[in-house]
Amino acid sequence: MHPRRSAQEVLLCDLCETVPLQSHCELCNINLCVNCAGKHVSDSSKRHKVVPFLHRKSTPNYPKCPKHADKQCEMYCEKCDIPVCITCITSGKHKGHDISDVLEKLSAKAESLQKDLEELESRIYPRYEEMASDVQTEKSELETKYGKLTTAADQQGEALHREVTAIVNQRKSDIQEMKNKHLSTLNKNTEEITQKMAELKQIISDLKSILKSNDVSLTSTYKSRNGEFRQLPPKVRVTLPSLSPQKINTEKLREMFGSLSPLSINTEHGDTMKSAEAVSSPPVKPMKSAEAVSSPPVKPLLDEPRITDTIDTGYRHRLYSVSCLSEDQVWTCGDNETMNLLNLQSKLLTSIKTKSGDTPTDIAVTRDGDLVYTDSNNINLIKNKQIQTVITLQGWRPLNVCNTSSDDLLVTMISDDREQSKVVRYSGSTEKQSIQFDDQGRPLYSSGGLYKYLSENRNLDICVADWSVSAVVVVNQSGKLRFRYTGHPSNTEQSFDPRGITTDSQSHILTADYNNHRIHILDQDGQFLRYIHCDLDTPWGLCVDIRDNLFVAERFTAKVKKIQYL
CATH class of the missing domain: 3.30.40 (Herpes Virus-1)
Incomplete structure (x- = not known):
């Protein structure tokens, strides 16, 4: 009280x-x-x-005037947007300003505040409560939903265990049967030898008796069987069976087990509620429709992409690759053994030569900001300007490389005899995945060509620009073919010539159409969206920075152009 x-x-x-x-x-x-x-x-x-x-x-409780302590602010200066007292007005500081009564201003403000309060209490706050309740409900269902997934994994594991156990038992039964046959053969051979030995003992005993008796009759009737016994019984040779275990193909085993679709977390822009004036009845929670799920991208494509910066890299003849270190620094490699870090003003910040002295095939920046490059049979890491060879291949040559969202490396490579191509995923120096064939055992990638640039999309698809067959080949994270893009279907006059490839935050796939001097933009399902021209000349290597600016390495001009297209 x-x-x-x-x-x-x-x-x-x-x-x-x-x-x-x-x-x-x-x-x-x-x-x-x-x-x-x-x-x-x-x-x-x-x-x-x-x-x-x-x-x-x-x-009303008039505010005290900060400049005149004994005065109250009974008026309001509209231009200065502050309460003022009579002395302030007569002093001339607010000459020519619109002055209104502070009570009228207060009344208008109070009315606005009251409307805000009513809207917050009756409409906005309940929607937040509803959203919080929905999230809480979803959290409470996690155990059940993920429990079902775990149970399904256990059941599949048990099924595989049963199959493996059945195979093991069958093999053990086959081994026991072979063992029994082997033993039976040896027993039969033993019986035959034992019988001959018994006959020999009897002959030896008889000969001793004849020699001891000096009996002419027995001696004259003796018939020698030594010739018969000089031919030894047949010796049975049995070659033991051997078990030739096949090398366990972990990827095939995972494929047999079944794939787990990736966890997709998309943060959509929250709905904007209509103001109280625009609503004549209490709000009704909208139904989630297919249209709402497939809302337009957060960053729409610009009608007219534009070049914002041009970097002169200084390479004399050819520029192949560009990889973003930041929004204003890029690594490049071209027709010699050096890899250069430059800023947007074309200033050379760092230059590093390959360890082997060979020209690098490709470069990529890791999530830690280190540089990876491929050359000869090696995959190398540059950390603090020190070069370390992390992988040396045998029978294969690494081509192009990219860093993934999980900080793995994806590398395209071709066999030394140039008969095979594949994509290999590495975690550090450990091979985690090899992607080479489709479900029918047919090669996913062409064996020709020394350029197969690649990039991982936001949905974890692996996108390869297979230049020698004029196609972009896209597989999912398990290596299953999703689609092939061979150029815009309406373009029958100009052949598609893909070189560099990259992806952005909207899961767009961008690939350089080298001979046609343009960039193709596709959606994540391979549907053509738009070309980027921007006065490009022989575009080759591509990359995007964290703000989705596109960097294009032009092969023969040796320039990198930064393009805004979203």
Whole structure:
């Protein structure tokens, strides 16, 4: 309870704080008893207006003027957007400014505040409560939903275990059967040898008896069988069977187990609620429609892409690759053994030569900002300007390289005999995945050509620009073919000539059409969206920075052009 109020809620005078109030001064906005009211009006410095308490008006609490301490701000300067007192106005500082009554301003503001309060309380806050409840419900269902996934994985594992156990038992049964046949053959051979040995013992005994007896008759009738026994019984040779276990293909095993689709987390722009004035009835929660799910991209394509910067890399004849270190620094490699880091003003910041002295085939920047490059049979990492060979291939030559969202490396490579091509995923120096054939065992990539630029899309698809067959080949993260893009279907006069390839935050796929001097933009499903021309000359290597600016390396001009297209 308020300290100045009794149990019966008697309101007291604001000055003496002991006697019940009877009056109210509208100028000073205080409550007064009879005695205090007389003393209050005796102050002639102000024009007090004392009225009975029940007849009081709702008097605003005028702000004190910060420049004139004894004055209240009863007016409002519209231009300066501040309350002012009479002295401020007469001083000339607000000359020519629109001045309004502060009470009118207060009334308008109060009305606006009241509307805001009503909208916050009745419409906006309930929607936030509803969203929070939806998220809480989704969280409460996580255990059940992910539990079903875990159960399905366990069931599939048990099924595979049963199949493996059945195969093992069959092999063990085959081994036992072979063992029994082997033993039976050896027993038969033993019996034959034992029988011959018994005959030999009997002959030896008979010969000893004849020689001891000196019997002419027995000696004359003896027939030698030594020739017969000189031919030894056949010796059985049995070659033990051997088990030749096949090397376990982990990727095939994972494929047999079944794939797990990636967790897709998309943060969509929240709906904008209509203002209270635009709504004549209480809001109804909209249904989620197919149209809402497939909302337009956050960053639409520009009608007219434009070049914002041009970098002269300084390579004499050819420029092949560009990779973004930041929004204003790019690594490049071209027709010699050096890899150069430049800024947008074409200033050379760092230059590093390959360890082998060979020309690098391709470059890529890791998530840590280190540089990876391929040359000869090696995949190399440059960290703090120190070069380390992390992978040396045998029988294969690395071509192009990209860094993934999980900080793995994807590398296209061709066999030394140039008969095979594949994409290999590395975690550090460990091979994690090899992608070479489709479900029918046919090669996914051509064996020809020494350029197969690649990029990982936001949906984890692996996109390869297979120049020698004029196609962009896209597989999912498990290596299954999703689609091939061979150029805009309406273009029958100019052959598609893909070289560099990159992807952006909208899952667009961008590839350089070298001989046609343009960039193709595709959506994540391979549908053609638009060309980028921008006066390009032999575009080759591509990359995008974190703000989706496109960097294009022109092969023969040796320039990198930065293009805004979103």
